[in-house]
Amino acid sequence: DAGVTQSPTHLIKTRGQHVTLRCSPISGHKSVSWYQQVLGQGPQFIFQYYEKEERGRGNFPDRFSARQFPNYSSELNVNALLLGDSALYLCASSLSGDRFHEQYFGPGTRLTVT
Amino acid sequence: AQTVTQSQPEMSVQEAETVTLSCTYDTSESDYYLFWYKQPPSRQMILVIRQEAYKQQNATENRFSVNFQKAAKSFSLKISDSQLGDAAMYFCAYRGSNFGNEKLTFGTGTRLTIIP
Numbered sequence: 001d002a003g004v005t006q007s008p009t010h011l012i013k014t015r016g017q018h019v020t021l022r023c024s025p026i027s028g029h030k031s032v033s034w035y036q037q038v039l040g041q042g043p044q045f046i047f048q049y050y051e052k053e054e055r056g057r058g059n060f061p062d063r064f065s066a067r068q069f070p071n072y073s074s075e076l077n078v079n080a081l082l083l084g085d086s087a088l089y090l091c092a093s094s095l096s097g098d099r100f101h102e103q104y105f106g107p108g109t110r111l112t113v114t
Numbered sequence: 115a116q117t118v119t120q121s122q123p124e125m126s127v128q129e130a131e132t133v134t135l136s137c138t139y140d141t142s143e144s145d146y147y148l149f150w151y152k153q154p155p156s157r158q159m160i161l162v163i164r165q166e167a168y169k170q171q172n173a174t175e176n177r178f179s180v181n182f183q184k185a186a187k188s189f190s191l192k193i194s195d196s197q198l199g200d201a202a203m204y205f206c207a208y209r210g211s212n213f214g215n216e217k218l219t220f221g222t223g224t225r226l227t228i229i230p
């Protein structure tokens with residue numbers, strides 16, 4: 001089975017623009033989480049979605065939003081990009097949102113804001 | 115809020131030797147999960163080992179084992195017989211036990227170099 005996939009792999013945007021990042025979970029997984037990893041730091045939790053409902057939100061501004069589709073794929077949207085949004089964005093999926101299932105990470109999308 | 119601290123930004127070890135990576139955390143919860151993740155240059159985060167706080171026995175996975183000291187809030191990773199493929203960033207992570215809460219809180223990581 002394919003692992004978690006993310007697209008695009010890399011992208012470059014200009015300050016003030018908008019970006020959409022996509023994530024396809026492992027087949028059968030219903031929970032998706034998003035993390036931001038700034039260079040030299042550990043990942044920071046942004047959102048968790050389970051069955052299309054938001055289950056958790058990290059300490060990020062309203063410029064960040066996400067949604068989950070009926071096929072459990074997910075999009076992360078960032079508006080009015082700032083230089084500080086440059087980071088690796090990681091998506092993770094799990095079978096369900098409960099404590100008994102591990103999260104599997106995708107390879108990430110590297111976003112550069114100039 | 116929970117915090118995770120990794121005080122060793124970089125570590126190196128001779129191939130076939132043993133190395134220990136340190137991690138401390140802060141929480142007011144009594145039940146939680148702790149993890150070590152490996153992130154190679156390919157960027158994909160890979161789970162190395164996990165520990166449930168309610169289990170007193172330290173987790174082991176082949177060459178990887180942990181020393182979990184709940185009272186001290188310490189969670190170190192020992193890698194035995196180090197191999198070149200072990201070179202990577204290692205992140206310690208915490209997850210609470212609330213149903214449906216999958217939020218992982220990560221430390222800042224330790225870069226492990228294996229010397230041939």
